[in-house]
Amino acid sequence: MGARLIDGLALSRQSRQDIATRAAALTASGTRPGLAVILVGEDPASAVYVRNKVRACEELGLHSVFDKCPETLSQADLLARIDALNRDPSIHGILVQMPLPRHIDPHTVIAAISPDKDVDGYSVQSAGDLVCGLPGFRPCTPYGCMKLIESTGQPIAGKHAVVIGRSNTVGKPMALLLLQANATVTVCHSGTPDLGVHTRQADIVVVATGRRNTLTGDRVRPGAIVIDVGINRDDDGKLCGDVDFASVQQVAGWITPVPGGVGPMTITMLLENTLQSAQRHAAR
Ligand SMILES: Nc1nc(=O)c2c([nH]1)NC[C@@H]1CN(c3ccc(C(=O)N[C@@H](CCC(=O)O)C(=O)O)cc3)C=[N+]21
DSSP states (O other): OOOEEOOHHHHHHHHHHHHHHHHHHHHHTTOOOEEEEEEESOOHHHHHHHHHHHHHHHHHTOEEEEEEEOTTOOHHHHHHHHHHHHTOTTOOEEEEOSSOOTTSOHHHHHHHSOGGGOTTOOSHHHHHHHHHTOSOOOOHHHHHHHHHHHTTTOOOTTOEEEEEOOOTTTHHHHHHHHHHTTOEEEEEOTTOSOHHHHHTTOSEEEEOSSOTTSBOGGGSOTTOEEEEOOOEEOTTSOEEOSBOHHHHTTTOSEEOOSSSSHHHHHHHHHHHHHHHHHHHHHHO
């Protein structure tokens, strides 16, 4: 048997077609959605992701600005660049790629982005909107995970969901989105003594620890939906997730691959948030 694959590339392709159609309509009515991406430094993985984001904008007909800054950029200079983009009417979304060099404080940088251009959903305002169930920007990775889970056609309400990881960017917002969809939610983390006790009860497992082989088949309930947020390299240098795909795939009902699962949907939801921001801007 084996799990059915949740194809993040196929779902991305469908969703991006829909975003492109809505973006074209908004552009025709006078507002072309625009995204600014700031990269500080030379981290090779970050360079790949940022390039993918800018390319996705171009493919969908969105306006994009790519600001590539040297590793030595001062925090004051970064804040000045953000301030200019905050006031630029052609820009509806601002993304500062993480991680930042050590001399720059990420919280200060996120707080400098105008809350109505926070398409990453990283600001305290966006986090508060999510906690309170108000409309606002949802963080792209957990937002994409929700779309991947929904694409199975299985109901979320009433299900037991286990989130492994508690980061501000993935674990915490993921738990809140699942809660909003009426799942019963357990959050596990590095201080959880026995992960399997929880994951064996789960109808849905989202793994976001950044560690290979966090979840193995013996800790999965037969038929469960497994979403793998991780991006790691195995001993051969090949891209792999946080899930031991070979063993989990034999037990689970559905599973996302790495690559081709959560990654492409993260970028798709960034485009969706940018479009929504431009729509809100046009309505004002
Ligand atoms: N301000 C900010 N916003 C982010 O959204 C953000 C960030 N910083 N910092 C880093 C993480 C990571 N992230 C990814 C997005 C797409 C893929 C992606 O497309 N992955 C492809 C593979 C790409 C490859 O070949 O390496 C896939 O999974 O199929 C991966 C990772 C966004 N992040």
